[in-house]
Amino acid sequence: MTSVDHIPETVGELRAGFRTGVLSDVESRRTHLRRLRDLFVEQEDRLIDALVADVGKPRIEAYTTEIAFTINEIDHTLKHLNAWTKAEKVKVPITFKPGKARLQPEPLGTVCIIAPWNYPVQLLFAPLVPALAAGNTAVLKPSEVTPSVAALVEELVPRYFDSSTVAVVNGAVEVTTALLEERFDHIFYTGNGQVGRVVMRAAAEHLTPVTLELGGKSPAIVAADANIDVAAKRIAWAKFLNAGQTCVAPDYVLVEEAAKDQLLAALAEAVTTFYGDDPQQSEDYARIVNERHHDRLMKLLSDGGFDATVFGGTGDRGSRYLAPTVLAGVKPDAAVMADEIFGPILPVLTVGDVGEAIRFVNDREKPLALYAFSNDDDTLEHVVANTSAGGVTLNHAVLHLAVPDLPFGGVGESGTGSYHGKSGFDTFSHFKAVLGKPTRPDPALMYPPYTATKQKIIRKFM
Numbered sequence: 151m152t153s154v155d156h157i158p159e160t161v162g163e164l165r166a167g168f169r170t171g172v173l174s175d176v177e178s179r180r181t182h183l184r185r186l187r188d189l190f191v192e193q194e195d196r197l198i199d200a201l202v203a204d205v206g207k208p209r210i211e212a213y214t215t216e217i218a219f220t221i222n223e224i225d226h227t228l229k230h231l232n233a234w235t236k237a238e239k240v241k242v243p244i245t246f247k248p249g250k251a252r253l254q255p256e257p258l259g260t261v262c263i264i265a266p267w268n269y270p271v272q273l274l275f276a277p278l279v280p281a282l283a284a285g286n287t288a289v290l291k292p293s294e295v296t297p298s299v300a301a302l303v304e305e306l307v308p309r310y311f312d313s314s315t316v317a318v319v320n321g322a323v324e325v326t327t328a329l330l331e332e333r334f335d336h337i338f339y340t341g342n343g344q345v346g347r348v349v350m351r352a353a354a355e356h357l358t359p360v361t362l363e364l365g366g367k368s369p370a371i372v373a374a375d376a377n378i379d380v381a382a383k384r385i386a387w388a389k390f391l392n393a394g395q396t397c398v399a400p401d402y403v404l405v406e407e408a409a410k411d412q413l414l415a416a417l418a419e420a421v422t423t424f425y426g427d428d429p430q431q432s433e434d435y436a437r438i439v440n441e442r443h444h445d446r447l448m449k450l451l452s453d454g455g456f457d458a459t460v461f462g463g464t465g466d467r468g469s470r471y472l473a474p475t476v477l478a479g480v481k482p483d484a485a486v487m488a489d490e491i492f493g494p495i496l497p498v499l500t501v502g503d504v505g506e507a508i509r510f511v512n513d514r515e516k517p518l519a520l521y522a523f524s525n526d527d528d529t530l531e532h533v534v535a536n537t538s539a540g541g542v543t544l545n546h547a548v549l550h551l552a553v554p555d556l557p558f559g560g561v562g563e564s565g566t567g568s569y570h571g572k573s574g575f576d577t578f579s580h581f582k583a584v585l586g587k588p589t590r591p592d593p594a595l596m597y598p599p600y601t602a603t604k605q606k607i608i609r610k611f612m
């Protein structure tokens with residue numbers, strides 16, 4: 151845990167590092183990105199061990215969603231860095247000719263990255279990739295909810311980075327509050343909307359821009375004409391990955407009445423195929439992060455507001471196990487429909503048609519993700535055109551966030567700003583508007599005195 155007293159010094163060093171230009175040229179940024187890559191390759195086993203200890207992740211899921219994901223982001227960035235850092239030419243109107251205009255990307259300065267616990271490695275380091283690529287120095291604040299990861303990050307980062315370039319601050323609310331009192335040039339926060347508001351308020355003190363990667367209730371709409379078996383498999387995979395503790399997990403399902411029974415049966419079959427008859431014995435199924443969240447999820451179940459537990463519904467507090475659970479006949483005012491579930495509980499609600507599903511979604515806050523399943527492209531495009539969400543995957547779930555050229559972020563209550571690929575580079579850059587003029591010609595037209603003749607000419611052109 152970082153002492154609150156050390157925070158000003160830590161941030162001061164990063165500011166000094168930025169001013170001395172540690173990352174001012176593209177080659178030094180490449181060097182630092184490669185160092186981050188080395189950290190991931192050389193420390194893969196220890197990172198995965200920490201993820202298993204903190205969240206009980208299956209090792210292969212820890213590898214794909216945290217290690218490989220971040221390495222891919224680094225490789226994509228290294229590949230495109232030259233192009234991204236180049237100034238972009240902009241057309242100059244006739245009245246300003248001769249002259250050349252361009253958009254010149256420049257780093258913001260020293261940035262703060264605050265991560266949550268559900269993908270504690272990826273969500274800390276994937277934003278660091280564009281931060282470094284754009285030339286910023288950065289302080290990393292891992293989640294205190296995943297202490298093994300936080301401690302490991304605190305140990306490893308100083309071995310790969312100088313404290314003038316990347317530093318780690320560890321701690322809970324008190325430490326983060328002190329950290330947010332510092333002046334940053336950008337704050338990149340991933341987590342819940344309540345703390346998002348705290349971050350935005352703190353940022354306002356220094357007029358610091360923020361990116362808020364938040365959550366919400368991401369719906370999956372299933373039309374009766376969808377390939378129900380495939381839809382069920384994909385929804386079940388996306389929902390029960392990391393035991394439902396994924397910001398873009400399908401939070402609930404809206405299925406057309408005609409397909410409801412088939413979907414419920416197919417979901418049950420998918421879960422049995424994935425995790426066997428007793429998912430508690432499966433090595434491929436994660437655990438709930440802590441007892442507090444386990445209690446919260448069990449309470450959602452005991453609060454009721456649904457007709458049936460189709461399968462699952464059981465938990466073991468001691469081992470933080472919660473069975474993959476599907477609920478049917480869920481009322482819109484059930485406890486499970488109030489907030490983002492963030493656990494392996496999937497409420498299935500029935501709608502008369504896709505139009506009703508769209509109205510249901512639009513009556514609520516804008517979600518981080520939205521999924522629609524149908525065999526009819528017009529139906530899918532109708533859903534896309536008539537709903538708002540941070541991102542969409544059609545006939546699958548979660549995957550849009552892994553396409554490097556698709557910006558990832560929320561809208562409204564699910565967040566503001568985005569990253570991944572070029573959008574991350576843009577988030578951590580200022581695009582400076584530059585106009586260059588030659589000293590000749592230097593027409594007197596624009597200078598006073600504004601004679602009648604000059605005015606006549608000016609009015610002709612403007």
Ligand code: NAD
Pocket residue numbers: 264265266267268269273291292293294295321322323326327340341342343345348349362363364365366396397398490492518559560565
């Ligand atoms: P969390 O409890 O780990 O909190 C996130 C960060 O906020 C931590 O680093 C924590 O130290 C800090 N924090 C907590 N209270 C604070 C306070 N009062 N002041 C300042 N900082 C504080 O994680 P969480 O918020 O429970 O994460 C889960 C949420 O994050 C879900 O809503 C999920 O949807 C969302 N999420 C979003 C994304 C995304 O990319 N959009 C990804 C993962 C999770």
